[in-house]
Amino acid sequence: MAKLWAIVKREYLERVRTKWFIIATVFGPVFFGTIIIVPAVIAKRSKSSSEFTNTVILDATTSGVGQRVAAAMNRMRTPGSAAPQVRVVQPSALSAAESLATHRVMRKEVSGYLVIDRQTLDGEQIRYAGRNATAISDMEGLRSTVKETLLNERLRKEGVDSARLRELTFMPLRLDAERITDKGRGGSGTVSIIFAAIVAFLLYMSIVLYGQNVLRGVLEEKTTRVAEVVVSSVPSETLLAGKVIGVGAVGLTQQVIWVIASVIMFKLRQPVLQRFGVATIPFQLPEISLGLALLLLVFFLLGFTFYASLYAAVGSSVNSEQEAQQAVQPLLILLVATAIFINPILLNPTGQLALVMSLLPFSAPIIMPLRLSLGSVPWYDVAIALAGLVLSCLVAMWLAARIYRVGLLMYGKRPTLREMARWVSYSG
Amino acid sequence: MTDYCIEIENITKRFAQHVAVRNLSLHVPKGSVYGLLGPNGAGKTTTIRMMLDIIAPDEGTIRILGVPFNDKHIPNRIGYLPEERGLYRKMQVRRILRFLAELKGMKGAVADARITEWLERLDLKTAEKDWGLAKIDELSRGMQQKVQFIGTLLHDPDLVILDEPFSGLDPINSQALKDAVVDLKRRGKTVIFSTHLMDNAERLCDSVCIIARGEKVLDGPIARIKAEHGTRNIALSLDGETSESVAEVLADRSLVQRVDDSNRYFEIELAPGADSQRLLRRIVDSGATIQRFELVQPSLHQIFLERVGAAGIESGMAGHG
Numbered sequence: 001m002a003k004l005w006a007i008v009k010r011e012y013l014e015r016v017r018t019k020w021f022i023i024a025t026v027f028g029p030v031f032f033g034t035i036i037i038v039p040a041v042i043a044k045r046s047k048s049s050s051e052f053t054n055t056v057i058l059d060a061t062t063s064g065v066g067q068r069v070a071a072a073m074n075r076m077r078t079p080g081s082a083a084p085q086v087r088v089v090q091p092s093a094l095s096a097a098e099s100l101a102t103h104r105v106m107r108k109e110v111s112g113y114l115v116i117d118r119q120t121l122d123g124e125q126i127r128y129a130g131r132n133a134t135a136i137s138d139m140e141g142l143r144s145t146v147k148e149t150l151l152n153e154r155l156r157k158e159g160v161d162s163a164r165l166r167e168l169t170f171m172p173l174r175l176d177a178e179r180i181t182d183k184g185r186g187g188s189g190t191v192s193i194i195f196a197a198i199v200a201f202l203l204y205m206s207i208v209l210y211g212q213n214v215l216r217g218v219l220e221e222k223t224t225r226v227a228e229v230v231v232s233s234v235p236s237e238t239l240l241a242g243k244v245i246g247v248g249a250v251g252l253t254q255q256v257i258w259v260i261a262s263v264i265m266f267k268l269r270q271p272v273l274q275r276f277g278v279a280t281i282p283f284q285l286p287e288i289s290l291g292l293a294l295l296l297l298v299f300f301l302l303g304f305t306f307y308a309s310l311y312a313a314v315g316s317s318v319n320s321e322q323e324a325q326q327a328v329q330p331l332l333i334l335l336v337a338t339a340i341f342i343n344p345i346l347l348n349p350t351g352q353l354a355l356v357m358s359l360l361p362f363s364a365p366i367i368m369p370l371r372l373s374l375g376s377v378p379w380y381d382v383a384i385a386l387a388g389l390v391l392s393c394l395v396a397m398w399l400a401a402r403i404y405r406v407g408l409l410m411y412g413k414r415p416t417l418r419e420m421a422r423w424v425s426y427s428g
Numbered sequence: 429m430t431d432y433c434i435e436i437e438n439i440t441k442r443f444a445q446h447v448a449v450r451n452l453s454l455h456v457p458k459g460s461v462y463g464l465l466g467p468n469g470a471g472k473t474t475t476i477r478m479m480l481d482i483i484a485p486d487e488g489t490i491r492i493l494g495v496p497f498n499d500k501h502i503p504n505r506i507g508y509l510p511e512e513r514g515l516y517r518k519m520q521v522r523r524i525l526r527f528l529a530e531l532k533g534m535k536g537a538v539a540d541a542r543i544t545e546w547l548e549r550l551d552l553k554t555a556e557k558d559w560g561l562a563k564i565d566e567l568s569r570g571m572q573q574k575v576q577f578i579g580t581l582l583h584d585p586d587l588v589i590l591d592e593p594f595s596g597l598d599p600i601n602s603q604a605l606k607d608a609v610v611d612l613k614r615r616g617k618t619v620i621f622s623t624h625l626m627d628n629a630e631r632l633c634d635s636v637c638i639i640a641r642g643e644k645v646l647d648g649p650i651a652r653i654k655a656e657h658g659t660r661n662i663a664l665s666l667d668g669e670t671s672e673s674v675a676e677v678l679a680d681r682s683l684v685q686r687v688d689d690s691n692r693y694f695e696i697e698l699a700p701g702a703d704s705q706r707l708l709r710r711i712v713d714s715g716a717t718i719q720r721f722e723l724v725q726p727s728l729h730q731i732f733l734e735r736v737g738a739a740g741i742e743s744g745m746a747g748h749g
Contacts, residue, residue, distance in 0.1 A: 006530035014519060224514030232480040232508040233531035409482065422444060
């Protein structure tokens with residue numbers, strides 16, 4: 001046991017100490033954080049931005065519509081942003097005023113200018129030029145504000161009094177969209193889909209990354225011939241087990257750090273986004289029961305052990321990185337095939353595909369956690385998946401240990417499948 | 429029978445296409461220096477790996493230090509230096525040594541003290557520079573070999589197994605290794621090493637075993653082996669260039685069975701029934717200036733060539749030209 005521990009310790013510490021690990025562990029959360037913040041900020045651009053009201057209104061009419069548009073925009077103004085400014089100009093002086101306004105936009109004093117002229121009063125056209133001209137909803141907001149103002153103007157001319165007017169036109173229509181899935185309607189639908197996607201993606205990524213890591217570790221020991229020194233001191237099974245446990249622990253460490261960092265970032269999301277001037281709906285973290293968390297952990301550990309053992313077997317049977325890349329193809333195909341189905345299964349988590357993929361041992365470590373995160377799964381499905389996975393793990397470890405023991409000291413040409421089968425049958 | 433460190437009885441190891449070791453038995457006395465000699469591919473490394481329980485023999489038994497070779501505690505008492513040397517390249521020297529010590533069941537703290545001792549002893553830790561804190565890649569090849577050697581001996585093993593220890597060593601490190609082997613013997617340890625360099629084996633070993641094509645050719649104490657191979661050998665040194673006429677004499681099969689020509693030094697095996705004095709006279713007559721003409725026991729090298737046979741030097745053929 002002391003020797004196994006020495007190997008686990010080495011595998012763990014030597015990896016955790018590398019720059020690669022530190023960078024990935026620190027930048028993972030930064031990356032996730034960016035994923036959380038940036039879309040919201042971009043989305044904000046397609047909502048009304050604070051620049052929306054920081055405009056100059058060039059009113060080339062004498063109707064006073066410019067003032068009323070400004071007043072309407074003012075009501076929509078977010079706190080801290082600049083109020084619109086109104087310039088009443090003669091139609092003949094309009095082009096001069098426009099070029100002046102253009103310069104102010106270029107100097108970033110205002111974000112744009114709006115031209116109100118005869119055609120506007122006729123309800124035909126308004127013109128806007130500014131930095132945010134591509135922000136769809138800024139433009140939509142401007143159009144509807146002006147339209148509303150003009151409409152009010154017309155109604156007023158028809159003799160509707162202003163109190164009645166506001167009563168009639170005030171309509172803060174909000175669209176509440178709710179999703180209906182096979183499971184029925186649920187407000188938290190989006191949240192659990194995002195959560196499930198993250199779980200599946202994380203599992204997939206860490207199995208691929210750390211599986212490759214096991215392979216590279218085995219290959220290093222083989223090519224530098226350290227393996228021979230080590231297996232003269234401990235049985236090769238101990239070395240294999242130590243490696244899988246050590247590397248698995250590194251992966252787990254990284255995930256724990258990522259999960260904690262993500263939770264903290266979700267908590268910080270609101271204040272950060274407010275800084276960017278984005279109002280957000282409070283985003284509920286999914287409720288994860290202890291049982292679910294444990295189950296996810298078990299699936300990760302089993303899945304990792306399954307793939308890491310096979311990766312180790314591949315690593316011990318090849319002589320170079322190039323050979324390894326070829327030999328690892330079958331494993332990668334299993335993993336990539338699983339990853340390809342993540343999306344369809346997210347969309348239809350109760351379909352045949354989801355059921356089958358969550359029970360097959362090679363895809364269960366990723367797909368069953370995905371189903372579990374999406375909602376309740378019958379206990380017997382979980383039990384079948386677990387049993388199949390445990391069994392496959394045992395077979396994979398047994399096979400890997402035998403291939404590993406022979407392959408580790410075998411140099412020269414890459415073995416054929418038949419030769420590897422013979423290695424498995426070697427007695428000792 | 430516990431005065432043997434290693435007792436190997438009739439082991440056989442087959443691989444897919446060939447038999448690597450066939451029915452091999454050998455006995456290594458405790459506290460001796462033992463040479464496992466043979467040409468490349470003779471089965472030396474396979475034999476060593478079986479002693480270390482890295483691979484298991486298909487037949488036969490191996491006992492080490494009085495217990496079966498796969499006893500759980502045996503590896504802690506063996507130090508092993510494989511033929512192909514290598515260490516984790518990115519790992520710090522001290523950490524790697526500590527790891528190797530832990531694999532031999534040592535406690536970290538005990539190992540640390542010994543590592544310091546060894547690093548100082550082999551000049552890897554001096555007042556200016558402590559290579560113990562460097563990574564393996566930063567070390568020169570010679571230094572890496574020293575580190576590997578420390579790793580082999582750190583846990584003070586009773587049995588030290590060195591596979592081709594002299595290959596790739598410069599003369600200085602080679603001498604240091606010989607000193608270390610002598611030191612180990614003096615401290616009562618058993619040392620086994622494989623080599624195809626007969627000179628080293630002849631000088632260092634108490635006993636040897638010569639194997640070829642997976643089979644034992646001969647074994648026993650060096651003194652006995654040499655005595656058994658008689659004194660029909662002559663050491664001959666000539667002054668100046670070897671003339672045609674001397675070459676002719678040495679090529680005479682009625683006198684010379686075999687000659688190992690090292691240019692200025694010849695080791696000659698007399699033909700059966702030939703008289704050494706007649707050979708001496710013939711050489712004098714040929715006009716050569718003799719520096720040395722001595723009846724000697726055959727060198728291990730000669731015995732090896734004779735028993736194993738080697739391409740290029742066959743019976744009766746002088747190695748001139």
